Amino acid sequence: MEHKVVDHLFRHHYGKMVAILTRFFGLSYIETIEDAVQDTFIKAASQWRTKIPDNPEGWLNRVAKNRTIDILRSIQAEKNRNLSITTGASSLQIDELFLDHEVADSQLRMIFVACHPSLHPSEQIAFALKTISGFSIKEIAAALLTKEETIAKRLLRARKTISDKNIQFQYPSPETVQERMARVMEVIYLTFNEGFHSTNKEKLIKEDLCGEAIRLCQLLLKKEQFRSGSLYALFALLCFHMSRLESKVSSDNQIVNLQHQDRTKWYFPLIKMGNSAMLKATEYENTSVYHFEAAIASEHLNAKTFKDTNWKNISYWYEQLYMFKPNMFTLLNHATVCLQLSDFEKTHQLLKRIDVAELGQRTYLYYGCYAEYYMKIGEKDLAISFLDKALAGTTNRLERDFLMGKKEGLI
């Protein structure tokens, strides 16, 4: 299939157009705007069947502009104002909004709306995917492994909150930028994780979610006032993780853990991009959880084989990370690293601090780690009983094979 429309043009342009039109009309018209933009793409899908315009983006912009004027007319008619619209003046204003830097500006404003602290995190992700990334409700539901109804409700609540709280389509004030950025980064991070750690069978969906998170990060990095060490570190982290996405899923859709990944499949250009972002991050004074997570990811990527991993460095980074992110997963990961370092006492200490109830679906990793620990210190029976617990906790075939192999070695 040869046609000269770049990948995801419609999806990405959807977000741009919604942002531009919202800038023009305000957030209270967002539903009308989204419908109008959707309409534009339906039109394009039919019209471009026989001939794709020489400049597809220009075509979309032009149609969007016309739609803007249409909407303006209908809004004014609705308000029953007698003000006649001087198409000349308003279209001049509209034209300015379609300049590249203004487009980016509008999209950034939309990111801050999506990540507004009045919205619940689950609503923030849904709203961002819909309004900025142009996902349909169905696609969001598939991506987040949630029902369509649930997503529709979240979007409804988000829109209601935006209107009830009269949230403005603006950047946060300079004194709140840092605080607001923290939330924005969290939403990006969560969106990425939804894709990266998803048990979703559709590889494309994972790529889409991760890709969108990276794109939003890039968008923010374009503006001086939003750049920070944390943002660069987050971007680096996402690049590092993304480079491994391909090797993380086996041909039969099983999650492959780090130890068993085919390292030749790691995507080098992304690693390079991550490295330079990391370098940028060091130019700023602040440190964040993203710094340490990126440092850990980077250590893994630097190792040619699993055996070559610099566990000592990683252990140090986990130590640091725990100060920013004192949760059970940090402890568990750190324990696994200490095991690699044959620091059994520390492993045990860390494992003892873990509250199993908080590990959720990853509890089997905890049992697996315990089993390995008992194996290493020669407590065969205990090791076997923990392997059984781990086996009971996962359906992942590769993980099960791995655990079974261990168990057979002990019997």
Added chain:
Amino acid sequence: MKDFMMIFIGADYQELGLSPEQLQERMGKWFAWNEKMQKQGIVKSGDALMPQVKRVSGPNRTVTDAPLIEGKELIGGYYIVQAENAEAVVEIAKDYPDYDLDGTVEIREVMVFEQ
């Protein structure tokens, strides 16, 4: 060679709520199909139709804005192609991109009036 009309019924993108990404994907498939037919030089004409319908019916010429039509019955477009016979058009129609959205292709020979 005879003229045949391929009428596309159903698979109304608007009603199906396709996402921008899906719309782009569909567009690409239609474009590829059109290009294939153009290369074979068999296309005489073709258009996509807007989904809004006005119906005039009955002796009183009653006009209805027919939202009564369900999306799956809506005609979305047509092509007129040249082919040896209906069987050949059936082959051509196999590339129609929207079968997975419950779309249908109806093939009708264009009547030629004797001079």
